[in-house]
Amino acid sequence: MTVLDAPAGSAVPAVPRQGLVPVFVRLKLTLLRNGLRQSSGRRAAYVASLVLTLLFAAGQVIGLVALRGHGQAGTVAVLLTAVVALGWAVMPLYFPSGDETLDPSRLVMLPLRPRPLMGALLAASLIGIGPLFTLALALGSVIAVAHGAAAVAVGVIAVPLTLLVCVALARSVVTANIRLLTSRKGRDLAVLSGLVIAVGVQFVSFGAQHLGRAGGLSSLEPVADVVRWLPPASALGAVGSASEGSYGTALGQLVISALALGALMWLWQRSLVKLMTSPDGSTIAAADRSADRSGGDRSGLFSLLPEGRTGTVMERSLRYVVRDPKTKASWVTALAIGLIVPVLNAAQGSGSIYFACFAAGMLGMQMYNQFGQDTSAFWMVALSVSSARDAYVELRARALALLLITLPYTVLVTVVTAAVLGDWAALPGVMGLSFALLGAMLATGALASAMFPYSIPQDGAFKNVVPGQAGLAWISLLGGMVAAAVLSGPVIGLTVWLHMAGHQDQLWLLLPAGAAYGTFLAWLGVRLAAPLTADRLPEILAAVSKG
Amino acid sequence: MPDQADSAGGTETAGVAPTPPPAVRVEGLWKRFGEQVAVAGIDLELPAGKFIGLVGPNGAGKTTTLSMVTGLLRPDMGRIEVAGHDVWRDPVEVKSRIGVLPEGLRLFERLSGRELLAYNGRLRGLPGAEVDKRATQLLDVLDLAGAQHKLVVDYSTGMRKKIGLASALLHNPEVLFLDEPFEGVDPVSAQTIRGVLERYTRSGATVVFSSHVMELVESLCDWVAVMAAGRIRARGTLTEVRGEAASLQDAFLELVGAGVRDTGDSLDWLGGAR
Numbered sequence: 173m174t175v176l177d178a179p180a181g182s183a184v185p186a187v188p189r190q191g192l193v194p195v196f197v198r199l200k201l202t203l204l205r206n207g208l209r210q211s212s213g214r215r216a217a218y219v220a221s222l223v224l225t226l227l228f229a230a231g232q233v234i235g236l237v238a239l240r241g242h243g244q245a246g247t248v249a250v251l252l253t254a255v256v257a258l259g260w261a262v263m264p265l266y267f268p269s270g271d272e273t274l275d276p277s278r279l280v281m282l283p284l285r286p287r288p289l290m291g292a293l294l295a296a297s298l299i300g301i302g303p304l305f306t307l308a309l310a311l312g313s314v315i316a317v318a319h320g321a322a323a324v325a326v327g328v329i330a331v332p333l334t335l336l337v338c339v340a341l342a343r344s345v346v347t348a349n350i351r352l353l354t355s356r357k358g359r360d361l362a363v364l365s366g367l368v369i370a371v372g373v374q375f376v377s378f379g380a381q382h383l384g385r386a387g388g389l390s391s392l393e394p395v396a397d398v399v400r401w402l403p404p405a406s407a408l409g410a411v412g413s414a415s416e417g418s419y420g421t422a423l424g425q426l427v428i429s430a431l432a433l434g435a436l437m438w439l440w441q442r443s444l445v446k447l448m449t450s451p452d453g454s455t456i457a458a459a460d461r462s463a464d465r466s467g468g469d470r471s472g473l474f475s476l477l478p479e480g481r482t483g484t485v486m487e488r489s490l491r492y493v494v495r496d497p498k499t500k501a502s503w504v505t506a507l508a509i510g511l512i513v514p515v516l517n518a519a520q521g522s523g524s525i526y527f528a529c530f531a532a533g534m535l536g537m538q539m540y541n542q543f544g545q546d547t548s549a550f551w552m553v554a555l556s557v558s559s560a561r562d563a564y565v566e567l568r569a570r571a572l573a574l575l576l577i578t579l580p581y582t583v584l585v586t587v588v589t590a591a592v593l594g595d596w597a598a599l600p601g602v603m604g605l606s607f608a609l610l611g612a613m614l615a616t617g618a619l620a621s622a623m624f625p626y627s628i629p630q631d632g633a634f635k636n637v638v639p640g641q642a643g644l645a646w647i648s649l650l651g652g653m654v655a656a657a658v659l660s661g662p663v664i665g666l667t668v669w670l671h672m673a674g675h676q677d678q679l680w681l682l683l684p685a686g687a688a689y690g691t692f693l694a695w696l697g698v699r700l701a702a703p704l705t706a707d708r709l710p711e712i713l714a715a716v717s718k719g
Numbered sequence: 720m721p722d723q724a725d726s727a728g729g730t731e732t733a734g735v736a737p738t739p740p741p742a743v744r745v746e747g748l749w750k751r752f753g754e755q756v757a758v759a760g761i762d763l764e765l766p767a768g769k770f771i772g773l774v775g776p777n778g779a780g781k782t783t784t785l786s787m788v789t790g791l792l793r794p795d796m797g798r799i800e801v802a803g804h805d806v807w808r809d810p811v812e813v814k815s816r817i818g819v820l821p822e823g824l825r826l827f828e829r830l831s832g833r834e835l836l837a838y839n840g841r842l843r844g845l846p847g848a849e850v851d852k853r854a855t856q857l858l859d860v861l862d863l864a865g866a867q868h869k870l871v872v873d874y875s876t877g878m879r880k881k882i883g884l885a886s887a888l889l890h891n892p893e894v895l896f897l898d899e900p901f902e903g904v905d906p907v908s909a910q911t912i913r914g915v916l917e918r919y920t921r922s923g924a925t926v927v928f929s930s931h932v933m934e935l936v937e938s939l940c941d942w943v944a945v946m947a948a949g950r951i952r953a954r955g956t957l958t959e960v961r962g963e964a965a966s967l968q969d970a971f972l973e974l975v976g977a978g979v980r981d982t983g984d985s986l987d988w989l990g991g992a993r
Contacts, residue, residue, distance in 0.1 A: 356872060484841040488827065495829040495870070548824040551791055552886070555819055556842040558810040710793040717824065 536613020615697020
């Protein structure tokens with residue numbers, strides 16, 4: 173079709189006469205279009221994120237314009253720019269494969285020189301939602317801050333400068349780290365780093381609440397005074413300085429941003445040259461891992477586990493919590509959020525000790541989609557399960573491995589929350605309730621694993637469902653959680669009744685009752701899920717092999 | 720019936736017996752994926768104690784067939800027996816008798832090679848000490864001893880195939896199913912795999928493997944089934960299938976109806992003036 177249609181004998185020039193920029197811009201647009209063509213779901217997601225970004229950007233511009241004349245306008249503009257620039261530096265590490273035009277290792281085989289290539293890559297990077305958002309932010313900031321002709325003139329330079337520094341920052345970070353990002357270790361790290369955001373969001377939300385109480389924006393001024401001199405925020409700082417008439421400062425700030433752009437381009441070029449002229453060492457590095465672990469198959473604490481399928485499955489499950497980045501990320505997130513929510517709420521005096529049940533709920537969710545966590549390696553399990561009894565032992569072992577972590581952790585969270593609140597009287601009751609909830613989650617999780625298995629993509633920190641199975645995942649999780657809440661109803665009811673009837677002194681009864689009830693629920697769930705699993709082995713394998 | 724199954728696992732009797740019981744019997748096997756018919760009514764008997772090659776071009780239905788025979792994929796229709804036991808009605812008997820190395824499915828990659836074998840052997844109900852002994856020997860023979868503590872995720876393609884083969888052999892199965900065991904494997908590893916498989920079949924066990932490399936099949940197998948477009952086109956001993964043709968490759972191309980395509984003038988610039 174394409175190559176074969178070229179006229180015979182005429183060699184295609186190595187670099188097109190009109191330059192690389194239009195070629196790369198067209199390539200980027202084509203890739204974008206083809207990506208959207210792949211599935212309607214992806215198209216919907218893209219359009220939705222585009223609309224959302226545009227709305228957000230418009231809101232930001234309107235907000236910044238409204239701030240015009242406000243004393244803190246400069247502070248807000250400078251800090252927002254810094255945050256967005258930070259995003260530019262960090263985001264490509266999470267989405268390394270997000271933009272194929274920008275992956276230089278794909279271009280290694282082409283006869284291209286670094287300098288024209290950089291121009292083309294930079295131009296291609298300027299197309300997309302991110303640059304549009306940044307442009308809106310920079311424009312809005314200039315409108316908010318600029319007073320007078322000189323400031324507007326500085327603004328005209330500052331807007332493209334800010335955008336270019338942001339894009340060049342992202343490019344140089346990616347290019348410098350591409351070997352790491354495309355190696356196995358790097359991908360593992362990227363998957364894990366997703367939880368930094370998940371956990372960070374919790375802290376940010378508490379920080380924002382704290383800020384709200386501590387006197388608002390003016391408390392940020394000292395930070396802004398520093399950031400004002402950091403590129404690319406310094407470009408917008410220059411607009412503010414020019415508005416105040418301090419032209420020298422403005423010039424200095426502009427120069428800082430311009431120098432930063434130059435430095436980033438230089439760094440980028442250096443790593444680009446290195447990347448395109450030296451052999452790929454990522455696989456060599458991966459194979460270099462020395463094998464210094466010693467001898468036996470069952471070492472350390474694992475030797476305490478029982479023989480047979482139970483111990484074997486528990487051992488593998490626990491190893492995967494530590495070694496598989498996807499499993500690890502979901503565990504660490506659950507552990508962190510399960511602790512942060514009740515304890516920080518308690519520390520702020522706004523929480524109840526019953527928030528501690530949150531930990532049991534978060535951790536119990538790990539029982540869901542057990543076989544999806546195996547990926548297509550589930551075939552090994554499928555080949556060794558030949559009866560409902562085998563499936564029962566398999567599921568029970570997975571639940572036991574989970575309990576090995578969740579049980580002590582639930583106790584810990586409950587005790588810490590009680591200690592922070594000083595509410596020791598309610599402790600046994602809350603613990604009992606947590607155990608009942610945990611049991612209900614294990615039961616519904618086992619059933620959901622058998623009935624609604626789905627694939628977990630192994631790459632990317634934020635993709636936990638493959639396209640087309642999102643509905644399945646939601647049914648499984650949401651339905652399971654509602655069912656778990658209903659199942660723990662008797663214990664919740666008992667708690668409420670003891671409170672209402674004024675039997676607070678008998679709340680400790682909830683501990684044995686909840687523990688017994690939770691154990692029963694978990695046993696029942698696994699018992700019911702076992703024959704379903706044994707009957708549906710090929711269907712489960714097909715469902716979890718799409719990642 | 721039990722006698723037949725036993726003799727298939729026996730030592731020298733299988734080769735000499737006048738009518739050896741089939742290792743695999745397939746009747747009227749169908750599988751459809753949406754509009755696409757992957758397997759269109761297969762009837763097949765694979766003799767026990769042989770080195771059997773299932774050959775065919777890409778998309779012929781080899782992997783689908785092997786998946787159904789090993790119980791990893793549910794057929795739309797048809798009956799499958801392995802060593803005289805129905806795969807879907809009697810999984811306890813079948814699963815303990817077969818070893819499988821599938822293609823395109825992962826292993827538990829976050830285990831080291833040794834841990835993977837330990838996991839697999841214990842899952843199959845072998846005692847721990849026996850698993851460790853067999854694992855050590857298999858790792859040695861397959862040249863993986865040096866990498867036994869490395870995670871499988873860091874293994875090369877050849878190493879993955881070898882550790883997969885070790886997992887499949889660990890419980891000493893009667894019938895071994897290997898899907899493209901030599902695909903992407905370097906010549907040294909291929910030779911190692913070959914040696915192990917030849918030794919294994921000499922003991923009277925059956926190996927069924929799929930491939931599209933005819934030279935390999937010709938040099939390894941003594942029984943061949945040719946598949947194309949979801950159907951069996953030919954079956955029998957190597958000489959029967961080869962017939963008059965000079966090599967299995969020629970016989971195969973004829974069977975699947977792929978003549979040598981003439982490119983004509985369409986590529987005349989290739990190799991021309993630069």
